[in-house]
Amino acid sequence: MYDDLKQFVTQFAHLSREEWEAVMPFIEIRNLKKNDYFIREGEIARYISFTQKGYLRVLYNHDGNEITRDISPLHTFVTALPSYVSQTPSFEIVQAITDCELFVIYRDHLEALYDRYNNWQRVGRRIMEEMFVQTQSRIYAFITQPAEVRYDEMMKQFPDIFQHVPLQYIASYLGITSQSLSRLRRSVKF
Amino acid sequence: MYDDLKQFVTQFAHLSREEWEAVMPFIEIRNLKKNDYFIREGEIARYISFTQKGYLRVLYNHDGNEITRDISPLHTFVTALPSYVSQTPSFEIVQAITDCELFVIYRDHLEALYDRYNNWQRVGRRIMEEMFVQTQSRIYAFITQPAEVRYDEMMKQFPDIFQHVPLQYIASYLGITSQSLSRLRRSVKF
DNA sequence: TTGTTTTTTTACCAAATGTTAAAAAAATTC
DNA sequence: GAATTTTTTTAACATTTGGTAAAAAAACAA
Numbered sequence: 387m388y389d390d391l392k393q394f395v396t397q398f399a400h401l402s403r404e405e406w407e408a409v410m411p412f413i414e415i416r417n418l419k420k421n422d423y424f425i426r427e428g429e430i431a432r433y434i435s436f437t438q439k440g441y442l443r444v445l446y447n448h449d450g451n452e453i454t455r456d457i458s459p460l461h462t463f464v465t466a467l468p469s470y471v472s473q474t475p476s477f478e479i480v481q482a483i484t485d486c487e488l489f490v491i492y493r494d495h496l497e498a499l500y501d502r503y504n505n506w507q508r509v510g511r512r513i514m515e516e517m518f519v520q521t522q523s524r525i526y527a528f529i530t531q532p533a534e535v536r537y538d539e540m541m542k543q544f545p546d547i548f549q550h551v552p553l554q555y556i557a558s559y560l561g562i563t564s565q566s567l568s569r570l571r572r573s574v575k576f
Numbered sequence: 577m578y579d580d581l582k583q584f585v586t587q588f589a590h591l592s593r594e595e596w597e598a599v600m601p602f603i604e605i606r607n608l609k610k611n612d613y614f615i616r617e618g619e620i621a622r623y624i625s626f627t628q629k630g631y632l633r634v635l636y637n638h639d640g641n642e643i644t645r646d647i648s649p650l651h652t653f654v655t656a657l658p659s660y661v662s663q664t665p666s667f668e669i670v671q672a673i674t675d676c677e678l679f680v681i682y683r684d685h686l687e688a689l690y691d692r693y694n695n696w697q698r699v700g701r702r703i704m705e706e707m708f709v710q711t712q713s714r715i716y717a718f719i720t721q722p723a724e725v726r727y728d729e730m731m732k733q734f735p736d737i738f739q740h741v742p743l744q745y746i747a748s749y750l751g752i753t754s755q756s757l758s759r760l761r762r763s764v765k766f
Numbered sequence: 767t768t769g770t771t772t773t774t775t776t777a778c779c780a781a782a783t784g785t786t787a788a789a790a791a792a793a794t795t796c
Numbered sequence: 797g798a799a800t801t802t803t804t805t806t807a808a809c810a811t812t813t814g815g816t817a818a819a820a821a822a823a824c825a826a
Contacts, residue, residue: 448720455716467712471705500701504694511690511697514704515661521711522657526645528718529751530638532782553804561719566783568805722812743774756813758775 388413390461391436391489398512405505412495418482424464425480431469433492437462440486441550445558446478454558457483457551459544463513484550533562534570578603580651581626581679588702595695602685608672614654615670621659623682627652630676631740635748636668644748647673647741649734653703674740723752724760 391413392406416435418424424442425431435442442464444456455478458464469476470493500507527536537560541548548556557567581603582596606625608614614632615621625632632654634646645668648654659666660683690697717726727750731738738746747757 446716453716453719455712455719467705468709471702471709500698501694504691504697507694507697507701508690511701511704512661514701514708515657518704518708518711519658519661521708521715522645525711525714525718526636526643528715529643529645529748534782552802558719562782563784564804565785565806569783572805724812742772753814754774755776755815759813762775 388489390438394436394461395509395513398516399505399508401505401509405503408503409491409499409506412491412499414490414492416488416490418486418488420482420485422482422486423479424482424486424488425466425469425476425478427477427479428475429469430473431466431476431480432473432494433490434463434465434470434496435480436489436491437464438487438489440488441483441547442480442486442488443483443551443555444478444480445555452558454555457544457547457555457559459547483552483555528561533560533566534573536560537567537570578679580628584626584651585699585703588706589695589698591695591699595693598693599681599689599696602681602689604680604682606678606680608676608678610672610675612672612676613669614672614676614678615656615659615666615668617667617669618665619659620663621656621666621670622663622684623680624653624655624660624686625670626679626681627654628677628679630678631673631737632670632676632678633673633741633745634668634670635745642748644745647734647737647745647749649737673742673745718751723750723756724763726750727757727760 388410395401396406415438418440424435427447437458437460439460441460442458443454444458444464444466445452445454447453456464464480466476466478466480468474468478473493496510500510527539531539537556540556540560553567553571554564557564560567578600585591586596605628606614608630614625617637627648627650629650631650632648633644634648634654634656635642635644637643646654654670656666656668656670658664658668663683686700690700717729721729727746730746730750743757743761744754747754750757
């Protein structure tokens with residue numbers, strides 16, 4: 387049932403049986419249809435989600451344009467983090483790109499788990515460290531690589547995403563317009 | 577002595593007197609001269625630094641060009657994080673931009689502190705959350721703002737940096753060449 | 767100070783990406 | 797399946813940024 391979740395978290399720290407089972411009562415299964423919202427604009431992000439099935443994106447409205455900041459790979463945690471950590475209204479929106487099955491954990495429950503088990507707190511810390519490292523490499527990509535290379539790398543790293551995610555979201559994630567993405571896709575082919 | 581450090585960490589969690597004092601024996605003061613290295617390329621990052629005085633930058637060599645990924649504001653933690661978390665040789669270099677006074681803490685000591693005090697583990701987690709949120713807003717800037725706006729925002733947010741940090745490092749941090757930075761600085765003036 | 771090295775600026779041209787508009791293709795709805 | 801809506805592609809032109817080279821300015825060293 388929670389195999390993927392278990393595998394994900396135990397990458398970061400070994401958990402005793404008791405520690406692992408302590409999270410169980412806090413996991414809530416939520417199914418979203420394509421285009422449903424996980425977090426709406428202005429809402430306070432009171433929970434975090436592990437994507438068991440499907441793809442979410444994190445976006446925000448910038449002068450009427452939707453800016454996709456993140457497209458979640460399978461089996462990772464997603465929320466509108468700025469809102470989640472500060473418990474203030476979210477400028478970010480989290481939306482289902484495809485039908486999704488999510489494991490949802492409320493922040494209050496997770497914080498209680500952290501209070502009780504140092505080891506869970508460690509898992510939380512290590513996951514954040516890892517996410518930070520990944521975000522940094524994305525910044526390196528923006529600094530050093532033209533859009534075409536960023537696109538190629540993304541295709542290599544997340545080939546499954548291209549079967550499920552509209553190109554306009556991918557273009558925004560790469561920091562270009564969908565017209566530009568179209569153009570560089572054409573030039574790559576030949 | 578450690579007032580700035582104490583203020584920084586207690587932003588993230590309240591610490592009892594015992595908890596605060598537990599870190600003291602682990603703090604090592606290190607002074608760097610301008611251009612000295614804190615972490616060298618290929619070295620394993622075995623410690624983290626709080627910049628009490630001065631500015632560090634995090635960079636790496638990309639086809640012979642130095643790419644500045646980060647310029648540390650005063651009173652924050654810095655290390656070559658990918659190496660630090662995985663304990664593998666660092667591709668990133670951490671170098672003093674100005675003379676620096678650093679509070680250095682070894683990873684082994686910090687991990688021991690985390691093991692012993694859940695509250696310190698919490699501080700570590702919250703700092704990583706905060707750093708992640710900041711890095712994300714930098715990604716938003718890359719996606720939505722042209723270099724000129726990114727430059728203006730940086731000047732607003734870190735005006736002190738411009739008195740100490742060479743423009744070429746700032747250009748690289750902004751993701752442009754120093755020639756381009758020169759050009760847009762000229763156009764802003766009038 | 768003088769000479770040397772490094773950094774910043776300027777200029778010109780090239781390449782990458784944005785903007786606007788419209789057509790084509792695909793997905794969705796009735 | 798036909799009509800409608802959304803997404804993707806194409807095209808022409810504008811703007812931003814990069815690359816190369818060299819001059820000017822600043823920092824550093826003898």
